[in-house]
Amino acid sequence: AQKVTQAQTEISVVEKEDVTLDCVYETRDTTYYLFWYKQPPSGELVFLIRRNSFDEQNEISGRYSWNFQKSTSSFNFTITASQVVDSAVYFCALSEGIYSGAGSYQLTFGKGTKLSVIP
Amino acid sequence: KAGVTQTPRYLIKTRGQQVTLSCSPISGHRSVSWYQQTPGQGLQFLFEYFSETQRNKGNFPGRFSGRQFSNSRSEMNVSTLELGDSALYLCASSGGQSEAFFGQGTRLTVV
Numbered sequence: 001a002q003k004v005t006q007a008q009t010e011i012s013v014v015e016k017e018d019v020t021l022d023c024v025y026e027t028r029d030t031t032y033y034l035f036w037y038k039q040p041p042s043g044e045l046v047f048l049i050r051r052n053s054f055d056e057q058n059e060i061s062g063r064y065s066w067n068f069q070k071s072t073s074s075f076n077f078t079i080t081a082s083q084v085v086d087s088a089v090y091f092c093a094l095s096e097g098i099y100s101g102a103g104s105y106q107l108t109f110g111k112g113t114k115l116s117v118i119p
Numbered sequence: 120k121a122g123v124t125q126t127p128r129y130l131i132k133t134r135g136q137q138v139t140l141s142c143s144p145i146s147g148h149r150s151v152s153w154y155q156q157t158p159g160q161g162l163q164f165l166f167e168y169f170s171e172t173q174r175n176k177g178n179f180p181g182r183f184s185g186r187q188f189s190n191s192r193s194e195m196n197v198s199t200l201e202l203g204d205s206a207l208y209l210c211a212s213s214g215g216q217s218e219a220f221f222g223q224g225t226r227l228t229v230v
Contacts, residue, residue: 035219043207045221091162095219097175103213104150106175109162 002027004094006110013082014118021077021113023092029053032096034068034075035107039089048090051075082117089114121146123212123222131228137198140225144191144212150174151193152219153185156207165208168193197227205229 003026013019025034036048049059051068059066063080079086089112095105124143132138144151152167152175164177168187185195191212197204205228211219 037221042223043226044223045209045211047218047220050218093162103148103215103217103219104167104169104174105152105211105213105219106164106167106177107152107154107162107211107219108164109154111161 002094002096002108004092004108004110006092006113008113009111010114010116012116012118015084016081018078018080019082019115021090021115023075023077023110025073025075025092025094027094027096029096032094033105035093035095036066036077037091037093039091039112045091084117084119087115087117123210123220125210125222125225127225128223129226131230132200134200134202134229136200137196138200138227139194139196140208140227142193142210142212142222144193145214145220148212148214148217149191150213151187151191152211153193153195154209154211155179156209156224162209165195200229202229
């Protein structure tokens with residue numbers, strides 16, 4: 001069975017600090033997809049990144065970067081020079097199964113990490 | 120391109136009633152999935168529809184059901200509402216090689 005663990009329940013940082021959100025996953029499939037979503041107080045889940053199990057390249061998008069390591073089953077998310085607007089709950093999610101490659105997902109979410117960026 | 124639209128945004132129902140929630144996916148997306156979010160259980164997968172067929176189902180009682188229409192719009196229904204069904208219900212659409220995009224959700228309160 002698939003499982004996603006986000007051990008950090010809440011994190012507080014001062015603006016401009018860097019912060020890393022941890023995500024550890026469990027799956028028996030060799031083909032799977034990993035996601036990060038941001039949920040601001042409005043409630044909508046905002047897509048941040050999708051990574052498939054065959055692509056271990058790290059990715060950087062502006063102040064955001066992701067480190068995918070299959071050897072440790074981790075997919076960590078780093079925000080550089082955090083800003084107040086980054087305050088939200090961040091979810092890591094996993095989708096496995098034969099349909100995931102065709103854009104058909106059954107997401108298993110972690111419990112989320114609430115990030116508070118203090119000005 | 121319009122995003123995923125969920126209606127209504129807020130609902131208050133009485134225990135024992137039934138409720139229907141609606142989700143219009145992004146144009147061209149054929150997969151619609153539903154999730155329940157509660158403070159205690161977090162985000163949990165309810166079911167997924169693809170081309171009008173339920174493809175996957177989560178571990179929820181039969182009171183939770185859904186369907187998808189030929190235009191990919193989806194509805195989910197909860198019968199005999201219980202207080203524990205109070206939650207934010209989120210719908211996601213995806214298709215082809217796209218990511219899963221979520222709507223703003225329907226917040227259901229059962230009193």
